[in-house]
Amino acid sequence: RIFANLPRLEAAVLALKAGDPASFNQVGDFAMEFQAPLLEYSDRSYTARRNQLRELVEKERQSLDDLRSIQIEFVGLSCLVLIYVLVELSLSRRFNRRLKVALEDKRRLLASDHLTGIANRRRFEAALAEQSMTESFAVVLVDLDGFKGVNDTLGHAAGDHVLKAVAEILDSLRLEADIVSRLGGDEFAILLDGSRERARDYAEAAVARISAGCFFDGKPVRISASLGIAHIDDARIGATPQQMMKDADAALYVAKAAGRNCIRFTTPDIMAMSHRKQALQAEIRSAIETGQIDVAFQPIVSLADGRPTSLEALVRWEHPDLGLIDPHDVVAAAEQAGEILPLTLFVIERACNIRSTL
Numbered sequence: 001r002i003f004a005n006l007p008r009l010e011a012a013v014l015a016l017k018a019g020d021p022a023s024f025n026q027v028g029d030f031a032m033e034f035q036a037p038l039l040e041y042s043d044r045s046y047t048a049r050r051n052q053l054r055e056l057v058e059k060e061r062q063s064l065d066d067l068r069s070i071q072i073e074f075v076g077l078s079c080l081v082l083i084y085v086l087v088e089l090s091l092s093r094r095f096n097r098r099l100k101v102a103l104e105d106k107r108r109l110l111a112s113d114h115l116t117g118i119a120n121r122r123r124f125e126a127a128l129a130e131q132s133m134t135e136s137f138a139v140v141l142v143d144l145d146g147f148k149g150v151n152d153t154l155g156h157a158a159g160d161h162v163l164k165a166v167a168e169i170l171d172s173l174r175l176e177a178d179i180v181s182r183l184g185g186d187e188f189a190i191l192l193d194g195s196r197e198r199a200r201d202y203a204e205a206a207v208a209r210i211s212a213g214c215f216f217d218g219k220p221v222r223i224s225a226s227l228g229i230a231h232i233d234d235a236r237i238g239a240t241p242q243q244m245m246k247d248a249d250a251a252l253y254v255a256k257a258a259g260r261n262c263i264r265f266t267t268p269d270i271m272a273m274s275h276r277k278q279a280l281q282a283e284i285r286s287a288i289e290t291g292q293i294d295v296a297f298q299p300i301v302s303l304a305d306g307r308p309t310s311l312e313a314l315v316r317w318e319h320p321d322l323g324l325i326d327p328h329d330v331v332a333a334a335e336q337a338g339e340i341l342p343l344t345l346f347v348i349e350r351a352c353n354i355r356s357t358l
Helices: 006-014 021-111 121-130 147-154 156-172 196-211 241-257 268-290 327-337 340-357
Strands: 137-145 179-184 187-193 214-216 219-221 224-231 263-265 293-301 308-319 323-325
Touching: 006 021, 021 121, 121 179, 121 187, 121 241, 137 156, 137 196, 137 241, 147 156, 147 219, 156 179, 156 187, 156 196, 156 214, 156 219, 187 196, 196 224, 196 263, 224 241, 241 263, 241 268, 268 293, 268 308, 268 327, 268 340, 293 340, 308 327, 308 340, 323 327, 327 340
Parallel strands: 224 263
Antiparallel strands: 137 187, 137 224, 179 187, 214 219, 293 308, 308 323
């Protein structure tokens, strides 16, 4: 309507005259005609705008409330996640601690002798394999004298008690770097750190304390020990820890042959004897098969009439490098190499062949 009446307003404006208030009447009429609709339009527009602003504010407030709720939920969820993680960490640490303890116990059991609690053969052999030949150390082998008699006369409970007592003695004499182990039966092995003099002091103290005996059910039990010692100062050039173990075993054999209850260090003669013994064990199988071993027959004569009553079969080994081997050494080599049955069958076969010709 305003735009439609603009020509009338324009004519009223052009009719205005200076100093003539009556010329304003037409402009005033135009203004009065549209004053009420414009005020109403203005109010409605203001109201509409205010409503829009209120809706926007309400939306913003709702958005803020929603955001606050989301934040609260997020914080709550974060707290729950944190609590869950802390609980999981706590449970995991507890589980890992128990698992570690269980693994350590298992490892300790696998490396410990079930009877005495000291290291077992597996632990000793692992330590021996890791031993450096640039360090000063000794391999000590211990064998109890008369232990079988303790088991036979007093029973296995007494034997177990003796083994525990000996293990306690050997373990009490060791230093932190030493490994004291039970190989099995009444055999013990020690990987001893230090000089040759320290090895001698250890061995002498062990022999003295073991020979003092112990008590079982209030009764004294007397035993002794023989020790063979291989120190790196006595080792051959190029020797290995495993070779020193064999040398210590040879020294132990000499100690037992010397009357027992004593110690022996490896010497060139002992190591030569050990090397010879190992060579015989390694070659006896082929010696039986290739005919190096033969059987000699010695007659057993009756003193009453001088007539032979039987023949004793004696094994003979003519070794190409070592010469004639003593029969006891041949039998011992066969036993150690697990060839005693083939050797026995060979001797029986030769004896039967000879008997068939008589």
